[in-house]
Amino acid sequence: MRAIERxxxxxxxxxxxxxxxxxxxxxxxxxxxxxxAVALLIVLIVTGLYLLVFYRVSEPWESxxxxxxxxxxxxxxxxxxxxxxxxxxxxxxxxxxxMFAQERSWGPRALAWVSGVVLFLFxxxxxxxxxxxxxxTFGARLAIVGARLFxxxxxxxxxxxRVFSGERPIPSAFFFVNLFLxxxxxxxxxxxxxxxxxxxxxxxxxxxxxxxxxxxSGLLVLSVVFPAPLPPEADPFVIPEGVPVDWFFAxxxxxxxxxxxxxxxAGAVATLALAAAVPLFTRRAREGAHAPSVVDPRxxxxxxxxxxDCPWHAITMVPRDDDRPTLVAxxxxxxxxSCGICAGSCAPMGVGPPGRTGRDQLQQVRGFDFAIPAxxxxxxxxxxxxxxxxxxxxxxxxxxxxxxxMVSCSGNLHTSAVEQFLRDGAAGVIVFSCAPRDxxxxxxxxxxxxxxxxxREAELQPRVDRRRVRLATAAPGNLAGTLAEFRTFADSxxxxxxxxxxxxxxxxxxxxxxxVASKRRAWR
Amino acid sequence: xxIARMAWHxxxxxxxxxGALALREGSVHPWAIxxxxxxxxxxxxxxxRPERVEQCRRLSDAELAELPPHMRLRLQCEGVFARYLLTxxxxxxxxxxxxxxxxxxxxxxxxxxxxxxxxPSGQRRVKVEVARLDSTSAxxxxxxDHDTPGDTLxxxxxxxxxxxxxxxxxxxxxxxxxxxxxxxLAPGHVLLVAYDETARRLTGRMARSVP
Ligand code: SF4
Ligand code: SF4
Numbered sequence: 001m002r003a004i005e006r007x008x009x010x011x012x013x014x015x016x017x018x019x020x021x022x023x024x025x026x027x028x029x030x031x032x033x034x035x036x037a038v039a040l041l042i043v044l045i046v047t048g049l050y051l052l053v054f055y056r057v058s059e060p061w062e063s064x065x066x067x068x069x070x071x072x073x074x075x076x077x078x079x080x081x082x083x084x085x086x087x088x089x090x091x092x093x094x095x096x097x098x099m100f101a102q103e104r105s106w107g108p109r110a111l112a113w114v115s116g117v118v119l120f121l122f123x124x125x126x127x128x129x130x131x132x133x134x135x136x137t138f139g140a141r142l143a144i145v146g147a148r149l150f151x152x153x154x155x156x157x158x159x160x161x162r163v164f165s166g167e168r169p170i171p172s173a174f175f176f177v178n179l180f181l182x183x184x185x186x187x188x189x190x191x192x193x194x195x196x197x198x199x200x201x202x203x204x205x206x207x208x209x210x211x212x213x214x215x216x217s218g219l220l221v222l223s224v225v226f227p228a229p230l231p232p233e234a235d236p237f238v239i240p241e242g243v244p245v246d247w248f249f250a251x252x253x254x255x256x257x258x259x260x261x262x263x264x265x266a267g268a269v270a271t272l273a274l275a276a277a278v279p280l281f282t283r284r285a286r287e288g289a290h291a292p293s294v295v296d297p298r299x300x301x302x303x304x305x306x307x308x309d310c311p312w313h314a315i316t317m318v319p320r321d322d323d324r325p326t327l328v329a330x331x332x333x334x335x336x337x338s339c340g341i342c343a344g345s346c347a348p349m350g351v352g353p354p355g356r357t358g359r360d361q362l363q364q365v366r367g368f369d370f371a372i373p374a375x376x377x378x379x380x381x382x383x384x385x386x387x388x389x390x391x392x393x394x395x396x397x398x399x400x401x402x403x404x405x406m407v408s409c410s411g412n413l414h415t416s417a418v419e420q421f422l423r424d425g426a427a428g429v430i431v432f433s434c435a436p437r438d439x440x441x442x443x444x445x446x447x448x449x450x451x452x453x454x455x456r457e458a459e460l461q462p463r464v465d466r467r468r469v470r471l472a473t474a475a476p477g478n479l480a481g482t483l484a485e486f487r488t489f490a491d492s493x494x495x496x497x498x499x500x501x502x503x504x505x506x507x508x509x510x511x512x513x514x515x516v517a518s519k520r521r522a523w524r
Numbered sequence: 525x526x527i528a529r530m531a532w533h534x535x536x537x538x539x540x541x542x543g544a545l546a547l548r549e550g551s552v553h554p555w556a557i558x559x560x561x562x563x564x565x566x567x568x569x570x571x572x573r574p575e576r577v578e579q580c581r582r583l584s585d586a587e588l589a590e591l592p593p594h595m596r597l598r599l600q601c602e603g604v605f606a607r608y609l610l611t612x613x614x615x616x617x618x619x620x621x622x623x624x625x626x627x628x629x630x631x632x633x634x635x636x637x638x639x640x641x642x643x644p645s646g647q648r649r650v651k652v653e654v655a656r657l658d659s660t661s662a663x664x665x666x667x668x669d670h671d672t673p674g675d676t677l678x679x680x681x682x683x684x685x686x687x688x689x690x691x692x693x694x695x696x697x698x699x700x701x702x703x704x705x706x707x708x709l710a711p712g713h714v715l716l717v718a719y720d721e722t723a724r725r726l727t728g729r730m731a732r733s734v735p
Contacts, residue, residue, distance in 0.1 A: 022535060162569050228551060239712045240712065241712060242557060244555075247550045247553060248550055254555065
């Protein structure tokens with residue numbers, strides 16, 4: 001499984017790099033597949049409502065034909081409905097691959113994964129009912145193959161296929177049921193979406209406006225220029241030589257036609273079970289880099305910042321066991337994804353995954369080796385990078401003369417570590433984080449920006465010269481941009497001359513307060 | 525904006541256009557439906573009740589007296605629902621042969637048939653035959669109970685049973701059904717063979733009936 005993950009990660013990185021070159025990291029659609037899928041769902045609902053007004057269960061194909069023949073609205077709204085659903089499947093597939101490649105499928109994220117698999121199935125079923133509703137040759141083929149699959153199950157004694165045999169006209173009730181499902185399932189997708197993001201503190205549901213507008217208008221232009229054709233009406237007495245298939249929804253059609261029904265069923269069930277079971281195969285031991293965050297109650301002042309910053313709702317404030325009048329933070333390990341963002345949010349450095357708390361970071365900074373041959377004679381500009389930064393960027397920064405310090409996520413970085421670098425002789429500190437919408441910790445760059453420049457709790461102290469600190473984005477595919485950021489910053493820092501922060505002029509570390517009844521609270 | 529950057533963005537627009545066209549193509553790309561055997565089709569689709577094959581025995585007065593009053597019936601019948609042999613021949617060569625029977629665990633439900641059989645197109649003689657396999661000619665008294673007076677409880681029950689038996693016999697598929705027809709099947713066309721419950725015969729159709 002690890003090898004597959006690695007392969008997926010490398011492929012994703014290459015695709016990400018290309019998309020960043022094409023559209024820049026702000027509007028890289030590959031970072032936004034989940035939100036693009038939601039935007040497309042909205043398009044589907046809006047266009048679907050319009051189509052609903054004109055659809056007739058008593059004359060399904062004829063009513064769609066009238067829509068398709070309407071050159072003003074009907075034709076392109078129908079096409080937009082169709083292409084948006086196809087684009088949604090593509091977006092969801094990329095989203096799934098992305099989550100898998102980025103190891104975001106297990107542990108506390110398993111609920112999102114499994115609910116995502118169910119949602120994807122809902123999207124398919126909703127799509128199939130939509131095609132069947134039209135009752136063109138493709139819709140009929142889907143219905144016939146679906147009925148064949150259904151008839152293989154010992155549920156109904158009457159073969160469903162007889163409905164399409166031509167003995168009598170297909171009852172309107174059949175199209176009504178399809179219509180009902182086609183409306184009801186997207187509604188349940190909405191409810192499922194709520195479960196899908198329920199673990200997140202602040203889910204992002206929509207893409208940045210320019211990207212959303214670009215995707216939707218692109219599909220709109222496609223619908224106007226090349227509208228989706230309407231295949232002929234299905235005739236039970238004619239087996240068409242070929243049908244125009246929507247491969248995004250019916251990629252399985254040739255297999256089901258070719259394979260024995262039992263094998264087709266076994267394949268479908270196995271695929272679904274395997275997809276839902278991915279979190280079992282991808283999970284890691286909750287130790288080392290994956291260990292959940294812990295709170296040191298002696299340091300926690302009860303400021304209530306980490307519960308606000310935690311993107312996964314993993315921290316709550318609970319009464320203390322000692323006689324201090326504040327609450328104390330408590331991490332639920334079952335919800336913690338070990339992103340380390342809480343470590344950056346705690347001014348007294350009392351919380352974080354083991355080895356990544358603010359204190360651990362200060363320790364590492366104090367032992368940091370600034371010695372880089374190329375810049376031995378001048379104060380270096382330190383580059384702090386997120387661990388997800390591609391190795392090519394790291395090497396290029398090193399070659400450009402930057403000593404590198406790595407953190408698991410830019411949101412994990414404690415601002416005191418930045419200050420410590422400056423005290424220890426760095427001329428400047430530049431922090432490279434992932435593109436905000438690509439952050440595996442979800443909100444790392446956002447919170448770091450606020451802590452550095454907008455006085456969010458655990459802020460960078462006012463005594464630190466902001467001209468010597470910079471926050472930048474490094475994205476695969478934008479090496480030139482990463483280097484340019486570094487060089488510009490290094491030049492501007494050089495122009496400032498020697499900085500005047502004295503080493504250890506003020507202690508950056510709080511002293512732990514004793515816990516009287518020091519009984520560690522366990523999460524229940 | 526540097527030339528290189530602009531070139532990338534132009535490539536991005538081209539990629540988006542390519543992606544959109546690929547999306548459309550993937551949305552409508554034709555697929556040739558495989559025709560497994562023959563390019564035309566005979567489709568058998570019907571639902572009909574199987575005949576009940578019974579063996580009956582007349583109970584003596586003494587036997588009748590031993591039964592609880594509500595179960596007394598002069599003619600006691602036991603039986604099964606008949607199986608049928610379905611054969612399909614095209615131009616006198618058999619292309620399908622199967623035993624069919626009613627649905628349900630006791631096979632007392634209607635025979636619900638749906639078969640699609642590929643046949644070569646062209647001028648064809650298609651013969652579909654359904655023949656009962658189980659016979660009612662087994663030994664036993666299957667005559668109706670006419671000697672019990674109709675105005676007694678026993679007579680009323682005997683009459684009701686006889687009516688029920690007649691109704692079942694009326695609704696059941698005949699012992700032999702044959703559709704023998706010469707047709708011209710164009711490639712991709714379907715001959716639908718169905719069972720007409722009213723006329724109690726097989727019918728063949730090659731086009732939708734006009735509503
Ligand atoms: S941020 Fe630190 S001090 Fe504040 S509640 Fe969390 S652990 Fe306690
Ligand atoms: S590491 Fe901290 S911020 Fe991240 S999920 Fe765990 S408790 Fe929340």
